[in-house]
Amino acid sequence: MLPGSPYVAYRDARLHVEGCALDDLAARFGTPLYVYSRAAMLAALADYQRALAGREHLICYALKANSNLAVLQLFARAGCGFDIVSGGELERVIAAGGDPAKVVFSGVGKTRTEMRRALDAGVMCFNVESVAELEVLSQVATAAGATASVSLRVNPDVDPRTHPYISTGLKGNKFGIAHDEALAAYRRAASLPGLAVQGIDFHIGSQIVDTGPYLDALDRMLDLVESVEAAGIALHHLDLGGGLGITYTDERPPSAEALVGALLARIDERGHGKRRILLEPGRSLVGNAGVLVAEVLYLKPSAVRNFCIVDAAMNDLLRPAMYEAWMAIVPCAQRNTPAQTYDVVGPVCESGDWLGRERALAVEPGDRVAVLSAGAYAMSMASNYNTRGRAAEVMVSGTDARLIRDREQPHELFRGEHLL
Ligand SMILES: *Cc1c(COP(=O)(O)O)cnc(C)c1O
Numbered sequence: 001m002l003p004g005s006p007y008v009a010y011r012d013a014r015l016h017v018e019g020c021a022l023d024d025l026a027a028r029f030g031t032p033l034y035v036y037s038r039a040a041m042l043a044a045l046a047d048y049q050r051a052l053a054g055r056e057h058l059i060c061y062a063l064k065a066n067s068n069l070a071v072l073q074l075f076a077r078a079g080c081g082f083d084i085v086s087g088g089e090l091e092r093v094i095a096a097g098g099d100p101a102k103v104v105f106s107g108v109g110k111t112r113t114e115m116r117r118a119l120d121a122g123v124m125c126f127n128v129e130s131v132a133e134l135e136v137l138s139q140v141a142t143a144a145g146a147t148a149s150v151s152l153r154v155n156p157d158v159d160p161r162t163h164p165y166i167s168t169g170l171k172g173n174k175f176g177i178a179h180d181e182a183l184a185a186y187r188r189a190a191s192l193p194g195l196a197v198q199g200i201d202f203h204i205g206s207q208i209v210d211t212g213p214y215l216d217a218l219d220r221m222l223d224l225v226e227s228v229e230a231a232g233i234a235l236h237h238l239d240l241g242g243g244l245g246i247t248y249t250d251e252r253p254p255s256a257e258a259l260v261g262a263l264l265a266r267i268d269e270r271g272h273g274k275r276r277i278l279l280e281p282g283r284s285l286v287g288n289a290g291v292l293v294a295e296v297l298y299l300k301p302s303a304v305r306n307f308c309i310v311d312a313a314m315n316d317l318l319r320p321a322m323y324e325a326w327m328a329i330v331p332c333a334q335r336n337t338p339a340q341t342y343d344v345v346g347p348v349c350e351s352g353d354w355l356g357r358e359r360a361l362a363v364e365p366g367d368r369v370a371v372l373s374a375g376a377y378a379m380s381m382a383s384n385y386n387t388r389g390r391a392a393e394v395m396v397s398g399t400d401a402r403l404i405r406d407r408e409q410p411h412e413l414f415r416g417e418h419l420l
Helices: 022-029 038-052 069-077 087-095 112-121 131-143 179-191 212-230 256-269 283-289 319-323
Strands: 008-011 014-017 033-037 057-062 081-084 103-105 125-128 148-155 195-201 237-239 276-279 290-300 307-310 329-331 340-345 354-361 368-371 392-397 400-405
Touching (some): 022 033, 022 392, 038 256, 131 148, 131 195, 179 195, 212 256
Parallel strands (some): 081 103, 125 148, 307 340
Antiparallel strands (some): 290 307, 329 368
């Protein structure tokens, strides 16, 4: 069994995503190539939907995890709203047919231009992260003759026990309003023109594999809800953020159904069961659904290390270089020859350009390998470093494969630049 998704598996020694062999897709679309399983994405969503059945709720897919228009379209059609963190992401949601009235706008550094556009588009709620932002949003809304619905992102100061770069709910983080300053911030929000307080939100980090930190954060948030309402400010929704982890190697995160079930049980116990529930999952909806396919260019043995040089690099997949993330790398066609240990690296001119270290692989030049669980924070973090065009993307459904993003061509990379 491969770690990650049941929709990515060997059949007759050939690696498939649903009913499509990755070697066939690579021959048809080239490499590096991102391939996503539609069924895996919908199954991940269904896991959340089951937990929330019968309750007033909205699942807002956090599209920074994977913002391809076809992925957004899939989730929009399945009833999702979206969690955005920029004006650019709002335009993507609209272009994909998503409903702005189901959008929550998060992020610590929203500009006035982004606020105005979001108000004009009619987003559902601004998740505000500072008192300074409240003041600016009030000015922008008043000038537009509009009312901005707001939720305050509260920093519960709990440790999600994940990588420091992806923990966001600790005191020293730039995110959210400190727990002990939140009541004053709500009072300020309620007093400002052009704002309507709607709810409260938290998001404590990403790739979290325990339920404990969520429950701690939830308890801290519910304490606050009680004091805010005692101050006469009504809160209509509870936004529990995202952050649920996935299996890259041997992690055992709770299922979405189990996690959300535990959170809802605590909410009910504490007498808050009537409130609307918002969730902002990103990684857990798409991460296991995707793979990155690369071709082996060269095998380069050396005295200390053997390198397997592939045509995908850190510009295509930054997670290993940025977070030291371990992602499984497996051949697209299994060979019966003995495996050798390789560092799997790309062509980019950085020693940090690696996809995996000390991996046992039986491969030859011209073979293809797949990096598994590459559906989240992978293509969406891709860059053009070394003037490398970004990879093509394909969505698979059964035996059907659709190109959902063209491979970038060199001339597109310097379009918009000017000679002196
Ligand atoms: C990134 C982010 C999410 C999604 O996090 P995942 O770990 O991908 O589920 C949700 N809410 C906010 C505010 C975020 O910044």
